[in-house]
Every structure is written in structure tokens, then in C-alpha cells.
Amino acid sequence: xxLVQSATAFVAGTTLSPAFPGNVxxxxxIVVLVFQSAAISESPPAVSDNQGNTYxxxxxxxxxxxxxxxxxxxxxxxxxxxxxxxxWANSGGSFAVILEYSGVAAASPVDAHxxxxxxxxxxxxxxxxxxxxxxxxxxxxxxxxxSGSISPSAGWTQEIAFGTTTMVCVWDRAVYPGYFGETIGIxxxxxxxxxxxxxxxxxxxxxxxxxxxxxxxxELPDDTFDAGNQITDVVAKELNEDIKFAAVRYETxxxxxxxxxxxxxxxxxxxxxxxxxxxxxxxHSFYWTGAATGALNGTQTRPPRGATSGAxxxxxxxxxxxxxxxxxxxxxSYYASSETDTNDGxxxxxxxxxRMR
Amino acid sequence: xxQLNADAKFAAVRCEQxxxYYKNGExxxxxxxxxxxxxxxxxxxxxxHSWYWTGAATGPCNGTQTPPPRGATSGQxxxxxLGADVNxxxxxxxxxVSYYKSSESDTNDGxxxxxxxxxRLRST
Numbered sequence: 001x002x003l004v005q006s007a008t009a010f011v012a013g014t015t016l017s018p019a020f021p022g023n024v025x026x027x028x029x030i031v032v033l034v035f036q037s038a039a040i041s042e043s044p045p046a047v048s049d050n051q052g053n054t055y056x057x058x059x060x061x062x063x064x065x066x067x068x069x070x071x072x073x074x075x076x077x078x079x080x081x082x083x084x085x086x087x088w089a090n091s092g093g094s095f096a097v098i099l100e101y102s103g104v105a106a107a108s109p110v111d112a113h114x115x116x117x118x119x120x121x122x123x124x125x126x127x128x129x130x131x132x133x134x135x136x137x138x139x140x141x142x143x144x145x146x147s148g149s150i151s152p153s154a155g156w157t158q159e160i161a162f163g164t165t166t167m168v169c170v171w172d173r174a175v176y177p178g179y180f181g182e183t184i185g186i187x188x189x190x191x192x193x194x195x196x197x198x199x200x201x202x203x204x205x206x207x208x209x210x211x212x213x214x215x216x217x218x219e220l221p222d223d224t225f226d227a228g229n230q231i232t233d234v235v236a237k238e239l240n241e242d243i244k245f246a247a248v249r250y251e252t253x254x255x256x257x258x259x260x261x262x263x264x265x266x267x268x269x270x271x272x273x274x275x276x277x278x279x280x281x282x283x284h285s286f287y288w289t290g291a292a293t294g295a296l297n298g299t300q301t302r303p304p305r306g307a308t309s310g311a312x313x314x315x316x317x318x319x320x321x322x323x324x325x326x327x328x329x330x331x332x333s334y335y336a337s338s339e340t341d342t343n344d345g346x347x348x349x350x351x352x353x354x355r356m357r
Numbered sequence: 358x359x360q361l362n363a364d365a366k367f368a369a370v371r372c373e374q375x376x377x378y379y380k381n382g383e384x385x386x387x388x389x390x391x392x393x394x395x396x397x398x399x400x401x402x403x404x405x406h407s408w409y410w411t412g413a414a415t416g417p418c419n420g421t422q423t424p425p426p427r428g429a430t431s432g433q434x435x436x437x438x439l440g441a442d443v444n445x446x447x448x449x450x451x452x453x454v455s456y457y458k459s460s461e462s463d464t465n466d467g468x469x470x471x472x473x474x475x476x477r478l479r480s481t
Contacts, residue, residue: 217369225358239362246368281374283472284407313435318410320424320470323376331410331427335435352374352472 119193121185132203141189255298312336377420385448434458
């Protein structure tokens with residue numbers, strides 16, 4: 001999951017219309033954060049856009065009776081130029097932040113959320129359950145010489161710091177399942193304090209792994225990580241590549257073949273890797289000892305079973321898939337008054353693929 | 358980080374495959390990893406087999422990776438029944454091929470292609 005683009009808008013009236021600078025991609029999610037200085041006894045603002053996406057309210061946090069922070073999300077959005085419209089009943093100083101995220105679950109995207117108001121920091125916690133969640137933290141407050149803060153800061157990226165006398169800050173980070181307690185605040189905020197919301201969004205279906213075109217297992221000597229050695233970005237990337245390589249090193253494929261055909265070179269569904277012949281090992285089972293009725297070439301549709309090509313009873317049979325070339329050979333002999341040797345037979349071939357270093 | 362590095366290496370080599378041709382009475386050889394020289398123990402191995410030939414072998418196979426010659430049948434008549442096994446505990450190969458003409462003739466004909474699925478056990 002990642003932030004694609006964002007926009008901000010401020011208005012003293014009752015309607016805000018922030019627009020993304022670029023087109024929104026189909027399937028992405030739009031997160032809308034609205035701060036309004038108006039009587040919060042009113043209903044939360046209405047959020048819509050020109051693409052017909054549907055927004056659901058995630059949470060609210062009230063600083064006082066007149067200042068409210070609201071968060072909305074529209075998952076699985078339509079593609080195109082998108083302008084969001086935020087409308088509320090009372091006029092007052094208000095602003096909105098809109099964020100487009102890719103890789104968000106298309107349905108029920110909110111894993112967990114919490115909200116609060118305090119001064120100058122709000123400590124919020126969530127328990128996430130998704131393996132590809134992203135946390136979004138937003139905080140708003142008023143004062144002078146403002147700057148946002150989040151603690152612990154490790155892993156967070158500040159995406160938005162908008163406003164001067166009233167500031168809204170947005171951070172995000174990827175997380176694994178677990179408990180997260182974050183203290184979110186704004187330095188130099190006035191005595192009214194801050195409002196903050198913490199949101200965990202589920203990631204969407206994982207995309208293919210990205211592995212370099214010629215994946216290699218990088219040898220990282222054990223002493224690379226001895227105390228005192230600096231863990232550089234290069235070493236970290238090599239370790240990441242090693243882990244990915246390990247995840248996809250062994251794969252299996254299958255198909256039906258007859259005599260004279262060659263087992264196809266498989267392509268990994270995980271990352272599109274094209275296997276070479278030297279990386280393959282074959283095992284096989286007789287699907288049928290009679291003749292095939294046509295070409296098979298690795299079909300995964302159960303092929304029809306043909307008649308025997310020789311007269312009499314079966315005398316002997318055998319099969320092989322050349323481990324060097326992938327060529328399939330079948331031998332089936334029959335005996336009536338004399339021996340008849342044929343190339344009858346259909347094999348189910350399992351391809352064991354093991355990537356070379 | 359050292360443990361993470363070790364885990365990544367272990368994951369990369371945990372599953373490996375080997376193969377060879379065998380006939381009745383032979384024992385599948387314990388393989389050695391080409392990646393890091395690891396010598397596999399018998400409990401780490403699982404075998405699957407395919408019929409390379411139901412007739413007799415013309416000599417020892419013992420895991421050769423050169424396709425062996427296909428011999429004649431050792432019994433008279435046509436195929437009656439056949440079966441094979443690679444003992445998952447010992448790696449011992451057995452083949453049974455029966456023929457029938459005027460009576461049943463049981464033999465140990467057969468050559469198997471044995472694929473060894475090796476999976477390393479946790480060492481700790």
C-alpha cells in the first residue's frame with residue numbers, strides 16, 4: 001500500500017472542493033480528512049465526488065464544542081479526474097486533506113481505528129490484524145509556529161503538514177499485525193489541544209513479488225551482522241532479495257503429454273520468472289496406457305483415452321522424460337500371436353522447478 | 358540480523374530434489390546438496406517413483422542418470438499385474454512384475470525413475 005497523490009484545501013464557507021492533481025487509478029482508495037470550526041452538534045459533513053464514489057465515515061475527534069476532525073474513506077474508486085466535495089451546515093474556517101492510496105482492500109478496508117483529543121499530544125492505540133496493513137495518523141491543532149510530532153517516530157513518513165495558524169499533519173507507515181500505541185501531537189499548539197485519529201487500513205491482494213530479472217542468491221557471510229558492523233542499505237537489500245529468492249526457489253508445475261512432445265518451459269506465477277531447462281526435474285505417472293487421440297502438449301484438461309494401437313494383451317511398457325531436454329517418450333508393447341511395439345500412452349508430468357543460484 | 362540471515366539461507370535450500378534410475382533390490386543413495394554440500398539423512402527424504410520400464414534391467418542402475426537400456430521380459434506371456442515401492446524409511450527399491458501365459462510367472466522386472474524430495478529438518 002502506498003500514497004499515490006494528495007491535495008489540500010481551505011475555505012471559510014460551507015463547501016470545500018479539493019481536487020487531485022492527477023487522475024485517480026481504478027481500484028485505489030481515497031481518504032478524506034476534514035477539520036471544521038463550527039458547531040459540532042451539527043451532523044458530520046457530507047462527502048462526495050464527481051466520480052460517484054461512496055464515502056464512509058471512519059471516525060471523529062472533537063477538540064471542543066466547535067472544532068471537529070472527521071475521517072472518511074471511499075475504497076475501490078473509479079478511475080479519472082477526481083474532485084471531492086465536502087459540505088457542512090455551519091460556516092466556519094475549515095479545511096480538508098484528500099489522499100489517494102493504492103493497494104487498499106477493495107471492500108471493508110478499515111481494520112481498526114481510534115480517536116481522541118488532548119493537549120498538546122493525543123496517545124492513541126490500535127490492534128491491527130492484517131498482514132499488509134498501513135497505519136494513517138492525522139492530527140490537527142491551532143497555535144503559532146506549529147510543527148507536527150509523532151512518537152515513536154520509527155517507520156513513519158510525514159505526508160502532509162498543512163496550515164500555519166491551524167495545522168493538520170498526516171503520517172503513514174506499513175505495519176504487520178500487532179498492537180500500536182502512538183503519541184501524536186503538534187508542537188506549540190494552544191491550550192485547546194489537538195484532535196487526532198489513527199486508522200489501520202487492510203492491504204489489498206498482494207501483487208507479484210518483485211525479483212531482479214536474473215535472481216541470484218547473494219552470499220551474506222554470517223559475520224556481516226557481527227556487532228559493530230554497519231548495516232548498509234546494500235546489505236539490507238541483498239538480504240531482502242535472498243528472502244524473496246528463498247520464497248520462490250522451488251515451484252511445481254504439471255501437464256499431460258504423449259510420446260514425442262516436449263515439456264514446456266514454465267513461467268512462475270509468483271514473479272513471471274522464465275525457467276531454463278537446466279532448472280527443471282520431471283517425474284511422471286501413466287495417465288493412460290492406450291493411445292492418445294490427439295496432441296496434448298501439457299494440457300491440464302483431462303485428455304480423452306484412446307484405444308490400443310496393437311492387438312493382444314499388454315506385454316510391457318515404460319516411459320521417460322529426458323531430464324536434459326524434456327522430451328517425452330512412451331513405449332507400450334502388446335502380444336497376441338506376436339509382439340507389437342507402440343508409442344501408446346499418456347503421461348501426467350510433474351515439473352519440479354528449482355532456481356539456480 | 359544474523360539469525361534472519363541464517364533463516365533466509367535455510368529457507369533457500371530447505372527443499373531440494375534429486376533423481377536417478379533404480380531397479381529391484383537397490384537402495385536410493387543419500388544425496389548431497391549441490392548448493393552447500395549438505396549431506397542429507399534418511400529421515401529428511403521422501404520418494405516418488407515412475408515406471409521407466411516394466412521389462413527387466415540389463416544391469417545395475419544404482420541411481421544412474423543415464424537412461425538405462427530396456428531389457429526383455431523375464432517371464433513368459435503378457436502382463437498380469439505389477440507394482441513397485443520405495444521404502445520411505447530405508448530407501449530400498451522393490452519391483453514386482455507378473456506375467457501370464459499358461460500359468461503365472463512372478464518376477465522382479467522393472468526400472469524405476471525415483472525422484473527424491475529432500476526437505477531439511479530443523480537443526481535446533
